[in-house]
Amino acid sequence: MRQISRRGLLKTGAAAGVLAASGVRLQAQTSGGTFRLGIAGANSSDSWDGRTHSDTYMITVGHGAVFDCLTEISASGELVGELAESWEATPDAKTWTFKLRQGVTFHNGKPFNADDVIASLQMHTEEGAQSAAQPIVAPITEMVKVDEHTVQFTLATGNADFPFLLTDYHLLMYPSDDIPGAIANGIGTGLYKVESFEPGVRTLLSRVEGHYKDGKAGWFDSVEVIAINDTSARMTALMTNQVDMVSRVDFQTEPLLRANPNIVIAEVTGNQHYTFPMLVGVEPFGNLAVRQALKHAFNRQEMVDKILQGHGAVANDHPIGPANQYYAADLPQNSYDPDKAKFLLAEAGFDGLSVDLSASSAAFNGGVDAALLVQASAAAAGININVIQEPADGYWSNVWLKKPWCESYYSGRVTEDWMFSLAYESGVPWNESGWENARFQELLLTARAELDTDKRREMYTEMQMLCSTEGGTVIPMYANYVDAHSSKLAHGEIGNVFHLDSSRVIERWWFA
Template sequence: MLTGAGLRVAVLFACAAVLTGAAEARTVTWARSGDALTLDPHALNEGVTHALAHQIYEPLIIRDSQGKPLPALAESWELTADPTVWEFKLRSGVKFHDGRPFTADDVIFSFKRALQPASDMKQLLSSVDELIKVDDHTLRIKTKGPNPLLPANLTDLFIMSKGWAEEHGATKVQDVENGEQSFAALNANGTGPFVLVSREPGQKTVLRRNDTYWGRGQVPLEISELIYLPIQSDEKRIEALLSGEVDFVQDVPVQDIKRLQEDDGVRVVVGPENRSIFLGLNVGDAELATSDVKGKNPFADKRVRHAINMAVNRQAIQREVMHGQSIPTGIIVPPGVNGYSKELDVIPPNDIETAKALMAEAGYPDGFSVTLNCPNDRYVNDEAICKAVVEQLAQIGIKAQLVALPKAAHFQLIQNLKSDFYLLGWGVPTFDSHYILSHLYHTKTDRQGTWNGTRYSNPDVDNMIDSLTSEADLVRRNETMVNIWRILQEETIYIPIHIQTMTYAMKPDLEIAVDISNQPKLKLMKVRKSN
């Protein structure tokens, strides 16, 4: 099945192979527990989806494996004399996979597209007032107020070809929440290091090296073909690696790390991810749809939330579920993200008796029942974490009924406000707390709170969050951020569990570092030559 830009891409690809000479071929089969949920680069703000998109599409600014921002489709950027205007110098000579030239028109089109109601990326551009084309390779972005952190918001905002989207009826963002399909969901035409050859959702995606990639010679780009396989079963994923069916596993099960490290036929690399794993509680509805308590919402009572926070035993989860491969946390901000504070990262004592007393004081001495929604193909040992939480909450009388689903269905429950109690993970590609606050805590609106499944709404907190996008004084901005976190830590809307660590495993001739955002750029993978 030929997809992407169609036959024109295939012809260009064949010509490029002749012009560049016979580059050494190395096919890499890349496996992880779940598939990208769409190829539409603006439809869903989800890490696995972005990880695949980064191979095909590119943003103006990209981050290296340690999180450092680097030029991509923008060669440089600076704040002008007007503190509300950023100027970006775009890379010249870049072409999309179908041969169309990349210009400022494509950036303006892509950003306007990303601001559409169906886009899950619109919050990242919420401060934008105007997009101004100076010339084909110069763009100015005017914001509603001074926003010194705008560039940090652009690292996952992928650029599409305006002409390609118009030609194929792909100018509108796929409406994932309502189950819509679209041309851009199954086809792609980026500027990135790999070209889409075929896409079978949930089964296999095949990419080939872009031999006319603008960055050739600046990055290894040593993989000639990339085959992406979602393999949900931990056991089957590792079996596929050991049998040679798979070359690179992005999410190694924690229980298999030790034996793989002892296998000479496997290279294992371990590193931190700037992603927290936590529980979300419906604190806003008058009644929980899945609870036996009627006429009121037990999660709306702060005493119940504090009791849950005490009952969740993070150290036991680290030891028994994660085999030591996690960092217990008392706040959902990962270390290294602006706004993180050791002062606020306080893990409550696992005090069951005090938790029971709080439950009784709140009017629930015998507890209550509720459904706990959990993904089973997204985070490291996600379903096992939820099973542990179910057992731990039973100690204080909360009878949690576990419903584990593939991430596509699970995420729809959260975004459509159909879950009372759920597990979620959140990475921070901007390395700034605003990304967490605006998505997870802000009152849910068309552009804010898009992942706030808790129904939490606090106008004062909203105003402080909104001020973070226009406060030019970084000292004052950071003070506001600390004040927000102090309020939210006391509110206990989410129950932090841990910071996730990641383990990659690969054939010994391959080499790539763990990406701190867990979005490895396979153009950086090196292939060791055999002796």
């Protein structure tokens, strides 16, 4: 993933903002047809409220089709404008001025303007709002409507990553005069409007005529997005031509897919990582020695080999991935070491250990098998792991952030501060383990406003080390994004921010 430094962003932010609003390289696109997409990660509780989006299904139909954000990460990794045309900052990166596109309308006919931006962002800091984007919006101390198509943001502290943060898939733009109605009916400014929506089942979309992205994106006439959480059923749907593309290839059936001349595997390396967060406020996970012992009870290479079938790499219990600018590849590795795990537990006064681990295919393909591998490898350290197989439907609302130890995944983020602020900053909604560390928090705030590259590298390296040695989350492996599609589909460069071309497949792909 191409990275733009903070210093470079401050110098070129305005220019970057007027690049093409699509990551697709223009090359012989053809329009027409109905694109049938089979996606995992759907839930019966799904809605058009971007604050609640947390998995592939709603991310793809939300910011990838029905709604727009202010900025976007293109397929090549460039920061480009979506509803914002350009942006510029003061030298301290505390005040940002965004120029908005003119002539944009919502699906209900309302013209898009600065009021919509302010109202849409304020949603995330409303009292009682449970939004994972709260850490992005909360540091904005003032939002000013300069004119109908200009918004000025003042931040509590300088943040040269700010335009990157506005690509977040939670930060959808809604019509300010009726946000509840827009959430109820899926009213956005995106290339596709909602014809029908059955949460956790199916979504039908149709192409918007006269859209501002005409000629750059949006090649299908209509789109049918089918929720297929069951991995086997999803692969079968593609092999039997019930859908044109599926997310999250099942590596056990991958050889069958590759043997089919009508199916193509699409694989990219990004920052996706699989996690096993422990709630540090629940014993025994509050004990550092227990957390460290469990980290040494994971046979990481075995998991990469057997769960990912080699489509990934060993990770080291921190969330910064190989596509990040300041990825610390040289940190001491938390390796599989049953004897060290036993020693740590004994030092803490434990004679063995028994813990529950909630697992599900909803967390990631092979989630239950991964838990069973951990169960087997931990047994050599005298650790008894009771694997609880949780249902896929409702996993993110009933298990994640609630059960003491469970499975999860993150796509990673394009900047280190964004990833750390999303899931490791003290008190944020998606801090999976509830882990807090004073030194980590100090570094987080300092690095955010630091413009010197070498100093930032030192700070982000130390933060990765703190997560690895003291954090409440086991991160055993990085996983490539592996999707599959019909050979009838064509595309440009594939983005690596999320599955399905950074969840922009509906906008970017077409029938050959």
